[in-house]
Amino acid sequence: MGERTEFRRDLGQQLRVDSVRASAAANSGHPTSSMSAADLIAVLIDGHLREDDHLIFSKGHASPLYYAMLKATGRIDDEELLTFRKLGSRLEGHPTPRIPPTDVATGSLGQGLPIAAGVALAGARLDRLPYRTWCLCGDSEMAEGSMWESIQHAGWEGLDNLVAIIDVNRLGQTRETMLGWDTDGYVDRLTAFGWHAIAIDGHDVDAVEAAYAEAERTEGRPTAIVARTKKGKGVKAVEDLPDKHGKPLDEPEAAIEELGGERDLHVELAAAAGGTPHAFPTTETALPTWDLGEEVATRKAYGEALTALGSSRGDVVALDGEVSNSTHSEDFRKAHEDRYFEMFIAEQQLVAAAVGFQVRGWVPFASTFSAFFSRAYDFIRMAAISRADIRLSGSHAGVSIGEDGPSQMALEDLAAFRAIHGSTVLHPSDANQTAALVAAMADTKGISFLRTLRGKTPVRTPADEEVRIGGSRIAHEGDDVAIVACGITVDEAVRAADALADEGVGARVLDCYSVKPIDVEAVRAAAHECGGVITVEDHWPEGGLGDAVLEALAEAEDRPRVTKLAVREMPVSGTPEELLHEAGIDAEAIAAAARALSPLRR
């Protein structure tokens, strides 16, 4: 046995021992899922993983192994290792970017590989650098469709800078996986998707070495290393046994002894591949503006504004879920083809790629129909835990899309995005607002979401008026009743206010284009000065604009009656006008609500 082989075996044992120790100290965690992959990681960090490579643990529950690896590579000391899962520790139950150099949070299975594919795509087509992206995957998570979205996409893109290491330990949380130890089954599938796939014994460090070397040599295709392993490898009390998932070992001391005792081996990562990220040329370009009264769809304004922003800023990139002629990201594609990414109809991979791009410092804007971001909701939730800065633009909001019917109507998106931690939720009513908000999003931290309309709306906001995240505007003056609206309902509210003016009722229309954060001051002022409040939104009643207004008023001095107008019955097909009317969110319904509220309001 060569010296290096022996060292790597020892290093693997150290990673196991430290996984057992960390889990024992925490009295929780996933040591057995760590032990299966220990040899794979030992060989990786001893000569393959370079300083500027990326490594994502898609099987985030193998966090004990991840932290043991950080110790072996000098990122943390043994004392910190034993703070695992304790309050205040950077070593959370599943990895998060709180502990460098972790790129993203994992722990919801099936997300690491799609994000790794995004990082690799950035490496190949944006940074244009030789760094490699490695991803440790579990076999249980191969059941997640999102894995196959990324396998499909990375295969199609021919990302030879991406290596997936699949830890086939056979045992899931409660039973054997669908494929068990059928490594050939995985190889067949991966090969059919355009990958180079290698089946090995994941505990044979020389075989692992050979596989990594082969992956590094492979050109034109991503490589998957399908490694047959044993869960809990090295400790008889747990090795390859059921019911040993997600719990510390019963007898950690004995296990540590069986593994050869504690070690303090240390490895240096291989030297960085180096290089300077590519920079795209820019030309100072003003944001587009539109004249008052022009009829423009906000989705179209999105496309034009993003295109201008992309001219001024070389770090802005666009992605779309194969609906770029609907979302109007096609404008960006035509102007900046090398910074546009077609993600096809795979919304999870769409969002994951955006997360991967921002890992590398790019400023991604991803677009699809707003309804279809619901497909990636878990990815968006996890992106917030990753402290990712991504911008999402969802078109075709609400019943106002008309004939296509409810499957294409986003009616829960404001609720879903408001409930994402640290999110920004924007729903402009006209083109000038949209352009200003697109520019603001580029400098916004966290998850920012822009909801755009299919149909045209008249420009009401002067091009030189300030539009800001957290802002609002008064679209119609009045102080008898307040109508709070956003998007398509601003138009309807203004029409209602005009009708009410004829009856001598002064309605203030507040355009809350920033739904989160909402303009608390303006909402409270409207409540104080107008008395009764009506909220109107092209959205279900729950979690959207109405709830944001109620929240703004919950602790205010003035808490007037609030009538919430929203979509309450399942919509059908029809014209936009018909459907706004049927839903009770058109000018007629708003005016009627104002009349009903008026005598009661003070």
Add this chain to the structure above:
Amino acid sequence: MGERTEFRRDLGQQLRVDSVRASAAANSGHPTSSMSAADLIAVLIDGHLREDDHLIFSKGHASPLYYAMLKATGRIDDEELLTFRKLGSRLEGHPTPRIPPTDVATGSLGQGLPIAAGVALAGARLDRLPYRTWCLCGDSEMAEGSMWESIQHAGWEGLDNLVAIIDVNRLGQTRETMLGWDTDGYVDRLTAFGWHAIAIDGHDVDAVEAAYAEAERTEGRPTAIVARTKKGKGVKAVEDLPDKHGKPLDEPEAAIEELGGERDLHVELAAAAGGTPHAFPTTETALPTWDLGEEVATRKAYGEALTALGSSRGDVVALDGEVSNSTHSEDFRKAHEDRYFEMFIAEQQLVAAAVGFQVRGWVPFASTFSAFFSRAYDFIRMAAISRADIRLSGSHAGVSIGEDGPSQMALEDLAAFRAIHGSTVLHPSDANQTAALVAAMADTKGISFLRTLRGKTPVRTPADEEVRIGGSRIAHEGDDVAIVACGITVDEAVRAADALADEGVGARVLDCYSVKPIDVEAVRAAAHECGGVITVEDHWPEGGLGDAVLEALAEAEDRPRVTKLAVREMPVSGTPEELLHEAGIDAEAIAAAARALSPLRR
């Protein structure tokens, strides 16, 4: 050319003509995506599709073809065909169950096949009947991971009663698909996943006939027919051309003439395969109850209650996403193994299978960590449009799970589920409530969601007390301040109320175990009788219990100040107690909020 061949070609042309006509009448729709699959459907309905088979259009945008088929089989007349996409018509932009015999709504791509797999699974293992499930898929939607979840699962289950027809027309909405016309590429992938796959020319009706016959003969595996077709087939102005997606033809009259003019062919479906659905034996079994003060996790109560319900009712089935020992659906699995379905870590397929089961009249309960239902949010949204009756149980709510960290904590689930149309959202605080609500869910229409806790809570609800959807209970009497809580925060609120009582402040704790519908009367009474209101939830501030309470009070006579306590910073790992404290939703924080509110409240 045989007579039947000729008839089928004519029938295919009729389906094209009617697709063009319907889209022209609507001035919108997807005629070209219909024309590619017309021959596939012509052969299907002429001799293969039986009266009791199921047919799901996964490519729901081919609705013109679907409705043309309904006309050819006598389900609708020509007059109704031309109401396509008009207000009041049953023929919506994408199919919904409003037009029989449509099982489910489609239109969000990648959902039809997973649901079809659910129907087929019901056929094989629940109904135990010979009906077959056919599913027309688009090639663009093969990019969706959910397709591969179902391909994987159906292959593993060996569902030979399932046939996927993949309409490979090469062109997506804006460009060529990843695989284009590489039908062998699809065949390789499907074969690797355990399917029998047949590549054919989808316009050669004899080849289609042979493929269907082969599918019908195939045993032990599902079959995929990979049909090379042309988008817009039969009309030169659009055939196989880009930029012809999702719009009516410019010259419909000329197109109809080119297609051979209008026809009025009619086909009878093949006779039903017949048979009587299997019925599982039952034994009258009481729901479990627990004594006051017992400490039980509501997730455990879920498992026990569902098991008892399954004994009493043979139509109740359970599914889980490979965490049955966490959600406690394992109790059901052990008692009723033939009605338990392991869906592995594939939450989209998990929900889709539940939808498929209820198509056949079964009463599915699907469980996983509540955080991971976010993975299937689009499926849940679409299930509401399908008017599906499904029950979802999400465990591991909120920061109270402790050490696992934020990736495993559901903190947006109440918001997400409240925003599903017609949904029921339940979050019991103890075991007796849980059991009663599980029983109620079985008879509840629409999407019902039960949120359960990882940790134990004391039983406070007497076993004989009424617990109902839309109900609530007073967990602590008082009329100086109202504390509205649910789940884990009920315990904290009661502790706070005890502390406040010592200070002479009478706090009423309202346990709103039914978050939607919320008990408006009880919330308003609490506001009226107590003045100030505090809401406290283990959830982000947006869209959850607090917003439900604000909504209940929005139009009430008494609208007191409402202080909303919720999780406002990204949680980390720690013990449940530490994390409830850090989040400011423990007894101490609640009592402090009550003290702050008290002097201001009236």
